[in-house]
Amino acid sequence: xxxxxxxxxxxxxxxxxxxxxxxxxxxxxxxxxxxxxxxxxxxxxxxxxxxxxxxxxxxxxxxxxxxxxxxxxxxxxxxxxxxxxxxxxxxxxxxxxxxxxxxxxxxxxxxxxxxxxxxxxxxxxxxxxxxxxxxxxxxxxxxxxxxxxxxxx
Numbered sequence: 181x182x183x184x185x186x187x188x189x190x191x192x193x194x195x196x197x198x199x200x201x202x203x204x205x206x207x208x209x210x211x212x213x214x215x216x217x218x219x220x221x222x223x224x225x226x227x228x229x230x231x232x233x234x235x236x237x238x239x240x241x242x243x244x245x246x247x248x249x250x251x252x253x254x255x256x257x258x259x260x261x262x263x264x265x266x267x268x269x270x271x272x273x274x275x276x277x278x279x280x281x282x283x284x285x286x287x288x289x290x291x292x293x294x295x296x297x298x299x300x301x302x303x304x305x306x307x308x309x310x311x312x313x314x315x316x317x318x319x320x321x322x323x324x325x326x327x328x329x330x331x332x333x
Contacts, residue, residue: 183230183237190238194245201246209250211317216243218309225303 194201202209220240227233252268259267282305289304290296 183234186234187237187241187244190241191245194242195249198246198249202250207320208317209246210254211313211320213243213247213250214309214313214316216240217247218306218311218313219243221302221306221309225299225306 205212217240220236220243223236223239224233227236252271255267255271256264283301286301286304287296290300293300
């Protein structure tokens with residue numbers, strides 16, 4: 181219970197610093213938030229005691245407080261100006277669908293690897309989040325390089 185409160189408190193403080201975090205991390209914000217959340221899952225999965233779990237939850241609160249605002253901000257930035265509400269609605273449906281399906285997908289992965297423990301599910305979630313962090317980091321660099329190319333006529 182205390183760990184959830186710590187996550188929420190740190191998330192609140194992280195939200196207050198959101199603008200500063202984005203200003204400093206720029207196009208790497210999304211990848212960094214994925215990496216922080218992934219690392220926090222690994223910390224929690226491998227924690228030897230409640231103190232380390234509490235640290236993992238606090239660390240995850242930072243990533244979580246940045247993840248959703250940057251995700252929805254990016255969606256609004258990329259969506260046509262008249263379709264912002266529709267784009268956010270579709271993203272929310274996807275978010276809720278992912279939240280609903282994730283336990284079943286993690287259970288299937290657990291069955292595949294012969295380990296259905298909660299610890300294994302959290303570990304797999306951390307690894308997947310870190311893989312997504314690397315993937316998004318590479319994509320953002322490609323987009324950045326593409327947008328910096330100047331065409332002379």
